[in-house]
Amino acid sequence: MAITQAMCTSFKTDLFNKEQDLDTDTIKIALYTSSATLGAATTAYTTTNEISGTGYTAGGVALTNSTVAASGTTAYVDFDNPEWTSATFTARGALIYNDTTAGDKSVAVLDFGGDFTVSSGTFRIVFPAPGAAAIIRID
Numbered sequence: 001m002a003i004t005q006a007m008c009t010s011f012k013t014d015l016f017n018k019e020q021d022l023d024t025d026t027i028k029i030a031l032y033t034s035s036a037t038l039g040a041a042t043t044a045y046t047t048t049n050e051i052s053g054t055g056y057t058a059g060g061v062a063l064t065n066s067t068v069a070a071s072g073t074t075a076y077v078d079f080d081n082p083e084w085t086s087a088t089f090t091a092r093g094a095l096i097y098n099d100t101t102a103g104d105k106s107v108a109v110l111d112f113g114g115d116f117t118v119s120s121g122t123f124r125i126v127f128p129a130p131g132a133a134a135i136i137r138i139d
Contacts, residue, residue: 003093004039025100030060034092045104053089076134
């Protein structure tokens with residue numbers, strides 16, 4: 001079992017088929033344990049090996065303030081950094097997915113590179129700056 005950072009292959013196909021709109025759809029991020037198997041082949045949100053704990057609700061949180069733009073030849077989408085407050089849990093990775101589409105289609109998998117634990121505090125994922133380093137981009 002492993003979490004491998006990737007833009008999901010099905011998401012790339014969905015873009016060409018006009019099935020996902022990151023500017024207007026509800027995009028969410030869910031957290032997972034080190035027992036999860038997530039990567040480029042992930043096609044949809046799953047509860048299998050999703051974390052549980054104080055301050056976390058299954059399905060994760062909605063990503064807010066989406067901005068779709070371009071920087072040079074790179075198109076990207078940016079969101080505010082998601083966070084969970086008054087939280088106590090451990091997470092190894094995350095799945096960004098589209099809660100508007102039928103079947104909660106996947107967008108991208110994040111590998112944190114190790115377990116991160118929060119105890120009665122705020123768990124925040126800090127996305128890279130918008131532009132060529134954005135978390136979701138097409139170069």
